[in-house]
Amino acid sequence: MKTILKGMTLFFALILMGCGGKKEEKKEEGFSVQRKKASTEQPVETYTSNDKASERVDLTSKGVGPIKSVTLAPEIDQTMAENGKGVYEQMCLACHRVGKKFIGPPPNGILERRTPEWIMNMILNPQEMVQQDPLAKDLLKEFNGSPMSNQGLTEDQARAVLEYFRTLK
16 A cells, blocks of 8 residues: 555656746737746847848838739728738738747738738749848748648639738738
């Protein structure tokens, strides 16, 4: 009986020790787990605001893909933007959050940093973009090698998402 009690005590002690080093924080969207750094870990390379690809402004590159020219009307097409919001919420929200860095960069203000052609080519042709476009390569590095997956959107759907992005500030 004493042997069983000692064994169970040891078992529970090991479980408690194995659970140490984690801190759970409840957030609006769920939980995040933070691990304590071991003393042998090296600090992760940090970016200054000047070398973050997500903050870099490039209003000349059109990217790699089928879109060569996009003309944006001065006024936002509200119907198209609503359709784009629906596509965004269904296909993009898993990785992109308005106003904050998530798995991918936030979409708000994107038209102040990228051309409409680049944005649509990134939506329609992400694999070739991360292989051939320098900015897309840098974004891949900044977001820990998490490539954007091809959602199989049509050009009309991508254009609607772009119109929705115009509504975000």
